[in-house]
Amino acid sequence: MNGLPDDATLYQQAPCGLLVTDAAGLILRANATLCRWLGYSQAALVGKLRIQDRLPVGARIFHQTHCLPILQVQGSVGQLQMEIRDSGGQRMPVLVNIVRRTVDGRTFDEWSLAAMNERRSYERELLAARKTAEQALEARLEAETQLRDLNGELSDADRRKDEFLATLSHELRNPLAPMRGVLEVLKLDKARPASEAKLLDVFDRQLGHLTHLVDDLMEMSRITQNRMELRRAPVALADIVHSAVEDVAPMMRAARHDFSVTIEASGAVVDADPTRLSQVLVNLLTNACKYTPDGGLVSLSLRQEGEQAVIAVRDNGIGIPPEALATIFGMFSQLEPALRRAKGGLGIGLALVRGIVALHGGTIAAESPGPGLGSTFTVRLPRHTQEMPLTVAQTRGQAKAATPLKVLLVD
Template sequence: MATFDVSVEDKVKILVVDDLPSQHMVLRSVLDGPDQEVVSVSSGREALKAVLQEEFAVILLDVNMPDMNGFETASMLRSYRPTASTPIIFVTAYADDAEMARGYSLGAVDYISSPVVPEILSAKVRVFVQMFCMNRELRVRAEQREALARAEAQRASADEARQRADFLSHVSHLLTRSLDVQTTLNRILETSVPALADLACVYLEVDGDVTPPTSLRYGPAVRALIDPARGQEIDAIAPLGRFYKLAKQTLDRGESLICRSEAERVFGWPAGGEDEQHSVKFEELRFHLVLSGAERKAVLCFGVVRCDESRQPAPVVTEFVSRASIALENAFLFSALRDEDRRKNEFLAMLAHELRNPLAPISNAVSVMRSAEPGDSKMMKWATQIIGNQLGHMVRIVDDLLDVSRIARGTVALKREPVHLRTVVERAIETSRPHFANRSQAFSCEQKEDDVVIEGDVVRLTQVVANLLNNASKFTPPGGHISLSTGFSGGSAVVTVIDDGEGIDPKLLPRVFDLFAQGDSALDRAQGGLGIGLTLARHLTELHGGSIRCWSRGRGRGAKFTVELPAACAADKPTPVANVLPLRRKRDVRVLVVDDSVASTESLKIFLELHGYEVQCTHDGVSALALAKEFEPRIAILDIGLPGMNGYEVARAIRADDSLRDCLLIAVSGYGQDEDRRKSRSAGIDHHLIKPADLTSLVELISTHMMHEGTGAEDQGRPAGI
């Protein structure tokens, strides 16, 4: 035990109050000593001032003083709290019984007659001085004991704080060593027993499914309650039905829950039901909220057999739960990132596979064309058909990738207009019908409503339905059946696609609309695809204010997709307006083609010349401007990524030339984002097409422009098909 140095003042002060200086000298000569000091004052007022400044062991007070006599002074001293118990000895030359009674009533401890007898005065004062010293020493010792107790308490508190800090530091270090979800759960339970509880268990929901809490930890106190004679086994303890109800209540309330009255029926042996004799008796159970997100929810339950002070206090438990929550959330985030990375790698592999598939027949067709006899029209027709079909497949892949990029950046623009649901469905069926034919699949369509109108983008809505039909065809084996039905309910148009194909694994069902999400596939990649079609369908549906859902009873049992879109019933059907397509063109229409790719330039030149146009080509911006002033084209087809001057700069220069002001400018570029189109418009470009452009559509665009400009067409043509 620590010791303290007791410091006591060397001299004890004695106050003498007398109006006679001679009396001061007498009393000072008697009372002054090595351990005593006499303080003399000549009036009651001075005495009151003195006691305010110093502490006195005894006060010698003259009775007869002018202004304020001894009795009045004594009365004032007794009313002052520090001197309320200070011994007062009256010094007087004469005292009768009445005067002495009055003095004692005012708290006097003795009377001394004047002139004083030195021995008597010294002996009486010594008694009070010794009592004062003893009291002062007792006070000092008491203060020392209090200081010692405070120091011990502070030391104990510091030790406890250090132990709690060490415990929490150990918890943090242990929980951050792994980002695996199950390992993190196990470490949360291991560190909480027995430091925080006698039993710990985690309730976990992931994507709405409850994970069975197989990870459960218990301490020696729980083991002591097990009676093997009654068939109770420690390893067989599991949460009972009441556990799940309390965990659900904790999630619903969003805060911790304490259970005492029914704590004996929460953990036990499932075979024995929830009967009391087959459950572990806990004095208290606490349910703490750990995760409360939309996708993941978790509750940590602590069971205590007997509540005592050996447990960590509530603030430590709260901090532990907070750190456990952070560790578990980090583990789930890492797991999600790992899954995303895995899906990304799988997607890149699938993308390479899907791009190589059309490249192989294109390469083969080119080889055949090189080896064929000149003028073999049959072989040429076969090769061009192969190349065209595979090129269309590659264009669709690139378009899907661009759509994913636009959706990720939130730059998808919808051209909203009233469109009949029947029109959307018919276009989607027409797009997907070749898939059904190639796989010999039966397709049926049932449209119950003819007058349902949606305010939306007809191209994007067609893409949604076509993606669902293509997905159904992809995962339905040859000879299978696919059906589409439409309806109208509660202000919503409903489109349902059902197939009897491979179905969807229950584990994949919550993620079926996630980007790059696909089930396990064989190396042959018979289904094909990049795993982004359903993601596009969901986002495009949501952009129209609708929703899309998926059901499946498991692998091999088919799937059902339902799209709901805000719609209304219209009494009148819109009258379709036919496009006009010129059939023949004048040969005096001059076209300038500017592209740094020689192969692209030459192939486009040949195609346009076959359609009757006069074409000149160049491969950079500077020469394009020089050729344009000499050639004076009516149409200019520009690439954007040109060397020297880019396509935007060339377009601005053409627009600045009065002789070329009316030239139709068409950009054909690999840059197809909304920002690229905006730059084209600001540069004066009339149309922006994406490589590889549909050359038939390009020719129709040029012909329509020339017809409107009055350059003439020998025949105004026929209606273009939708």
């Protein structure tokens, strides 16, 4: 075939030494590889030297007493480790295979010699690679064992943490009810001096704040222990949106935010616990209000995408650093310790939100271009097949509740 080397070229360029001797050992043919190894030209080797002439004494005796008798009986001998000398007398270890043939009454021995130096190098490399692989496998198995142990320890620590939170929230909640009762009794005295009434108002606000924190702890404990119960039913998502808007409207007004609500899917229905979903939206809107400087922009939109209802809460507040987006929904996660002191909270609000959304079969994601550039929280919930359009009374009531907030209904 055109372009392919012929047999003679392949013979000459073979990576092993090839030669043919007669019965007396005279070299009748040798390839270029063997000539290069021995340091002879073909003219100086072929027909001039016997193979025995290039064997050290020990190898020559071995050839005479071992190889030749076996060739005489079996016709071949293989995998013999011998040494051969080059023209300068240097010894070269080789692996020898010999086949005896008889042609027209003449006996020929066909030799092939593989350089043991290269083979030993390959063997050393192979052994080194095998050792490296075994060490890597051993290290991997050890790492997997350590990982299993660490996972077990983390699971135990997580379980103990959940148990601690459950116990802590209950223990903290127990004294709150009598404290609230005492406060209400004290507030019944209308003749109390203004200074004392002011102190009671402070007590009332702080007690309410403490109650809210304890409630968050209890809710988070229920979620982590899979004990939160949902009272699910088909419900118009717009109703939940408007309920949450009513709850946060005073806060938005106090902060002088430009707060807008856009409902593009007024008939969207979800199978949900309305109280829990309202809790989710109130939490997101409260965060948007708290972390947006006074007079900022806060918006809530409800739309439909295929089989999902999508609620987005946007603001132009402090934003979220890129590195914090991956952990923003973790328990006790807050952007900066300074914010915790300034804004309050335990940092479990978004973890609670994610847990409630997940229980409804939905997802929540956070986006932000970066610090100081605002943020967007998007909740996606599976839609129910039923449609529940808003009534005129509901629409008027919601618009009134939101005043002076912007409410846009798009059917």
